[in-house]
Amino acid sequence: MSDDWKLVCKVEDIEMEDLIRFDHDDKTFCVYRLEDGFYATDGICTHEAVHLEEGLVMDSEIECPMHQGIFDIKSGKAVSPPACDDLKTYPVKVENEEVYININ
Amino acid sequence: MKNEHKNILIIGGGQASAYASQEIRKHDSKSTVTIVTEEKFLPYERPPLSKNCLVDKRKYEDCLFFSEKFYDENNIEVKKNIHINNIDFNKKIITGNSNCKLSYDKLLIATGSKNRELEFENNDLKNEENILYLRNIDDSKKINLKIKECNNPVIIGCGFIGLEIAASISQFEKKVTLIEKSSQLMGRVIPEEISKLVKLKHEQEGNIFFLNSNIKKIEKENKEFVITLDFNKEIKTDLIIIGVGSIPNTSVFENSELIIENGIKVNEFCQSSIEDVFAAGDVANFYHPHYGKYMRLESYKHAQNHGIFAAKNICGLKESYVDIPWMWSDQFDLNLQLSGVCDDYDDMVSRGKDIREGIIYFFLKKNIIHGACGLAIGGKVAKNIRLASKLSEKKIKISKEILSDTSTKLNKYL
Ligand SMILES: Cc1cc2nc3c(=O)[nH]c(=O)nc-3n(C[C@H](O)[C@H](O)[C@H](O)COP(=O)(O)OP(=O)(O)OC[C@H]3O[C@@H](n4cnc5c(N)ncnc54)[C@H](O)[C@@H]3O)c2cc1C
Numbered sequence: 068m069s070d071d072w073k074l075v076c077k078v079e080d081i082e083m084e085d086l087i088r089f090d091h092d093d094k095t096f097c098v099y100r101l102e103d104g105f106y107a108t109d110g111i112c113t114h115e116a117v118h119l120e121e122g123l124v125m126d127s128e129i130e131c132p133m134h135q136g137i138f139d140i141k142s143g144k145a146v147s148p149p150a151c152d153d154l155k156t157y158p159v160k161v162e163n164e165e166v167y168i169n170i171n
Numbered sequence: 172m173k174n175e176h177k178n179i180l181i182i183g184g185g186q187a188s189a190y191a192s193q194e195i196r197k198h199d200s201k202s203t204v205t206i207v208t209e210e211k212f213l214p215y216e217r218p219p220l221s222k223n224c225l226v227d228k229r230k231y232e233d234c235l236f237f238s239e240k241f242y243d244e245n246n247i248e249v250k251k252n253i254h255i256n257n258i259d260f261n262k263k264i265i266t267g268n269s270n271c272k273l274s275y276d277k278l279l280i281a282t283g284s285k286n287r288e289l290e291f292e293n294n295d296l297k298n299e300e301n302i303l304y305l306r307n308i309d310d311s312k313k314i315n316l317k318i319k320e321c322n323n324p325v326i327i328g329c330g331f332i333g334l335e336i337a338a339s340i341s342q343f344e345k346k347v348t349l350i351e352k353s354s355q356l357m358g359r360v361i362p363e364e365i366s367k368l369v370k371l372k373h374e375q376e377g378n379i380f381f382l383n384s385n386i387k388k389i390e391k392e393n394k395e396f397v398i399t400l401d402f403n404k405e406i407k408t409d410l411i412i413i414g415v416g417s418i419p420n421t422s423v424f425e426n427s428e429l430i431i432e433n434g435i436k437v438n439e440f441c442q443s444s445i446e447d448v449f450a451a452g453d454v455a456n457f458y459h460p461h462y463g464k465y466m467r468l469e470s471y472k473h474a475q476n477h478g479i480f481a482a483k484n485i486c487g488l489k490e491s492y493v494d495i496p497w498m499w500s501d502q503f504d505l506n507l508q509l510s511g512v513c514d515d516y517d518d519m520v521s522r523g524k525d526i527r528e529g530i531i532y533f534f535l536k537k538n539i540i541h542g543a544c545g546l547a548i549g550g551k552v553a554k555n556i557r558l559a560s561k562l563s564e565k566k567i568k569i570s571k572e573i574l575s576d577t578s579t580k581l582n583k584y585l
Contacts, residue, residue, distance in 0.1 A: 082580075084582065115219075115229075117550070118550075121549065121550035121551055121553050121554060122550070122553065122554065123553070123554045123557045123558065123582075125582065125585075130557060132550030132553030132554065133499065133506070133550055133553070134471070134472075134499075135472060135497065135557070148190065148475055148479075149216075149236075149475065151237075
């Protein structure tokens with residue numbers, strides 16, 4: 068459904084190899100910009116309910132700012148402990164220099 | 172060799188042990204893997220015990236690293252309630268209570284550390300139910316109940332754990348008195364400015380500090396205690412919590428040929444002075460090739476990764492452990508993070524002006540980051556502390572101008 072796409076920000080609002088936080092209703096997400104495009108995951112670490120927004124984005128991975136669990140941004144897979152459950156990922160599209168997330 | 176059946180035994184059921192057992196199974200599905208622990212629980216995380224668990228924001232049951240199902244599915248046996256009290260390194264046999272006698276081909280010692288005890292003149296106080304220490308779930312549960320009932324709590328020792336407990340008690344709108352024998356909070360590895368900012372935050376929340384203060388005596392008066400400091404200041408309290416540091420848990424091995432110097436001495440492959448005997452986590456004094464020296468750490472990430480590396484080496488992979496040390500502490504809304512070694516440097520520089528944006532002190536040696544310590548509200552220093560570890564690990568030279576300029580992103584220099 069087309070209205071499942073939510074506007075996140077302008078392309079230029081996210082720096083390369085970085086992320087921004089996006090809140091919608093009572094849910095929170097991270098939207099990333101990598102060399103090959105934009106990606107999105109749940110915003111909260113699966114280990115101890117900490118927001119990932121202050122985490123380090125590097126080599127297509129996001130590292131939790133609090134306990135350094137690491138997830139693959141594209142697949143959401145937990146790749147380094149203490150993270151063990153994967154992050155949910157969401158489709159992202161860019162239209163007219165704007166970034167949209169499909170959170171359905 | 173990898174597929175040969177071995178008896179792999181792990182003494183201690185904490186963090187290093189849990190991650191070691193998981194890693195062994197990634198390389199070896201045949202060997203017997205047994206964890207022997209004196210605790211009645213499966214391995215669990217300790218950091219929440221002084222933080223969220225004390226303020227009922229996290230349940231104790233949710234602190235396990237892995238569920239029972241994980242150990243079952245991976246064929247890892249966890250023998251609980253067994254304290255190992257003897258070890259014969261020649262015959263390769265360990266013994267414990269309840270007639271426990273087990274042999275091993277490879278042994279991992281992961282017995283962690285134990286609380287340093289405060290010397291009391293009056294030994295009767297040792298068993299007082301309102302004088303407590305914090306190490307395990309049972310201690311934390313007791314403290315959780317006591318801090319709700321107490322009126323004028325005192326913490327002895329301003330290390331991380333003492334301060335975290337104080338911050339937790341403050342959530343119940345109680346003022347805590349903290350006593351510390353040295354001149355600064357959290358020891359000398361923390362930059363003075365950061366320890367001052369943490370102190371200020373506690374004071375803003377109503378906590379009171381007595382630094383440079385030695386305890387002359389503690390006496391019981393009815394249901395309360397009176398603590399007398401060396402300058403004759405008297406402090407009345409109904410609850411004393413002691414956090415005066417920890418020591419490696421090596422007493423079982425003390426009369427053996429195992430080399431122990433501030434913990435069990437191991438090389439970069441987690442091997443001890445005895446063949447087939449490895450050690451990991453808080454109990455190990457390990458050789459760190461990056462710094463060219465031995466170190467013993469009491470930190471979460473180290474226990475996790477050292478356990479993993481011990482397992483790799485037990486499985487014959489011969490991989491050296493070179494992780495840059497990292498730890499954190501949470502107090503109120505403040506998050507402190509430390510990476511590398513912060514007490515051995517020839518230059519230093521700071522970044523950021525206040526705890527809102529985050530303040531980090533970088534410690535350099537020959538223009539290479541040797542350590543970094545930061546403090547902020549929330550996780551604002553996390554990214555740059557992590558980048559400091561990476562820059563340090565790769566021995567990348569970086570100028571003080573770049574490090575102190577908050578508008579320059581540090582990931583560009585990796
Ligand atoms: C309250 C608290 C808060 C902490 N907070 C932080 C934090 O915020 N950040 C951080 O980086 N680190 C923190 N730490 C440190 C971190 O939890 C430890 O470094 C880590 O738990 C060490 O893991 P380990 O496996 O080496 O030892 P442990 O987790 O201590 O496990 C050792 C186990 O061995 C058992 N054992 C010992 N001797 C025997 C024996 N003879 N026979 C059988 N069993 C035995 C013990 O009972 C214990 O279960 C905290 C620690 C505590 C206690």
